[in-house]
Amino acid sequence: MLANRIKLIPPSPTLTINAKAKAMRAAGEDVISLAAGEPDFDTPEHVKEAAIKAIREGFNKYTAVGGIPELKEAIISFVQKEYNLKYSQEEVLVCCGGKQALYNLFQVILNPGDEVIIPAPYWVSYPPMVLLAGGKPVIVQTSEENGFKVTPESLEKAITPWTKAIILNSPSNPTGSVYTKEDLEGIGAILKDKNIWIVSDDVYHKILLKPELKWNCIANLDEEIKRKTFIVNALSKTYSLTGWRIGYLIGNKDVIKAATKLQSQSTSNPNSIAQRGALAALTGPQDFLEQWVAAFRKRATYLMDFFKKIPGIRCFEPEGAFYAFPNVSSFFNLKASDSVKLSEYLLEEAKVAVVPGIAFGKEGFIRISFATSLETIKKACERIKIALERLSR
Numbered sequence: 001m002l003a004n005r006i007k008l009i010p011p012s013p014t015l016t017i018n019a020k021a022k023a024m025r026a027a028g029e030d031v032i033s034l035a036a037g038e039p040d041f042d043t044p045e046h047v048k049e050a051a052i053k054a055i056r057e058g059f060n061k062y063t064a065v066g067g068i069p070e071l072k073e074a075i076i077s078f079v080q081k082e083y084n085l086k087y088s089q090e091e092v093l094v095c096c097g098g099k100q101a102l103y104n105l106f107q108v109i110l111n112p113g114d115e116v117i118i119p120a121p122y123w124v125s126y127p128p129m130v131l132l133a134g135g136k137p138v139i140v141q142t143s144e145e146n147g148f149k150v151t152p153e154s155l156e157k158a159i160t161p162w163t164k165a166i167i168l169n170s171p172s173n174p175t176g177s178v179y180t181k182e183d184l185e186g187i188g189a190i191l192k193d194k195n196i197w198i199v200s201d202d203v204y205h206k207i208l209l210k211p212e213l214k215w216n217c218i219a220n221l222d223e224e225i226k227r228k229t230f231i232v233n234a235l236s237k238t239y240s241l242t243g244w245r246i247g248y249l250i251g252n253k254d255v256i257k258a259a260t261k262l263q264s265q266s267t268s269n270p271n272s273i274a275q276r277g278a279l280a281a282l283t284g285p286q287d288f289l290e291q292w293v294a295a296f297r298k299r300a301t302y303l304m305d306f307f308k309k310i311p312g313i314r315c316f317e318p319e320g321a322f323y324a325f326p327n328v329s330s331f332f333n334l335k336a337s338d339s340v341k342l343s344e345y346l347l348e349e350a351k352v353a354v355v356p357g358i359a360f361g362k363e364g365f366i367r368i369s370f371a372t373s374l375e376t377i378k379k380a381c382e383r384i385k386i387a388l389e390r391l392s393r
């Protein structure tokens with residue numbers, strides 16, 4: 001009944017688990033979700049006001065497929081300030097979230113059999129998006145020891161004549177690791193003079209958990225690398241606008257033109273009201289972000305202290321984003337033999353929802369989102385502790 005292509009992919013595990021936790025809560029169960037990858041902070045008032053004003057002004061019709069010019073300009077200014085890189089409007093496509101930006105991109109650059117190098121742990125939707133575009137995900141495992149970052153050596157080994165692109169995601173979902181300038185130079189040296197696109201998924205770039213850390217984008221290395229790089233970013237995490245679905249793709253203008261054509265045949269423009277909200281978000285006050293990041297830092301510190309107190313858990317200290325990715329493999333036993341079973345056990349026994357590491361291509365781990373209040377995290381940790389103790393008895 002169904003087309004072959006849809007059989008290639010599972011539903012998004014992050015969204016599925018989050019929906020399950022919500023449904024359990026709606027049914028009266030006291031479930032805490034540490035599965036959701038979305039900030040718990042409310043959308044800033046001035047952003048809401050701008051959207052309400054847009055509706056009242058009658059800004060309710062189709063817009064240009066690739067986004068209103070004012071928003072494109074605001075994105076260009078934002079990127080110039082944040083990345084110190086200059087782009088023109090024809091190099092920018094506004095999409096329905098960062099997700100559509102990535103989806104569009106793979107659809108327009110991949111031919112059947114083209115390979116995309118994806119360092120694991122990876123965000124859950126990269127491999128399915130590549131598969132849906134007829135491409136072949138080439139997973140390159142990274143390790144805790146090298147900070148879950150792809151090394152130039154392992155990257156070089158993974159490159160074949162069919163390699164079309166590589167995805168870099170820094171800060172990373174799910175590990176929180178951040179590539180330094182030196183890391184990127186190493187990767188850039190391998191990619192130099194090669195016909196390989198670089199997809200830089202930067203949706204967490206404003207959420208750095210260590211004040212001394214500086215965020216870097218590979219496109220800054222040199223002109224050649226910039227020409228080969230696509231920037232994917234979104235307003236979802238930075239401005240707490242997850243439900244509004246506004247993200248963007250920046251890069252080679254011919255590819256952007258093709259992606260715009262694809263978008264014209266799929267969703268048309270991103271929501272007009274949300275575009276006006278996004279414009280207010282990018283051009284309005286930015287000070288709230290500092291408080292949000294300070295809250296994320298506190299939560300990360302709490303979680304790391306908590307993990308240290310539990311024998312058997314080892315956790316890489318996240319440097320960015322709002323996820324912790326602890327190694328919980330020492331708890332695997334007959335009752336909870338892998339990360340899926342352990343996550344199910346935690347949901348049933350502790351009533352805490354987390355995402356199994358295997359969803360991110362890494363067995364032995366679970367992802368814990370700390371995009372929820374410190375009180376809730378503390379309560380969840382208490383429950384996890386008791387459930388794990390029970391498991392190891």
Ligand code: GLU
Nearest residue numbers: 012014015035036037173
């Ligand atoms: N990116 C977030 C996460 O990883 C939101 C859900 C999704 O689209 O995957 O949880």
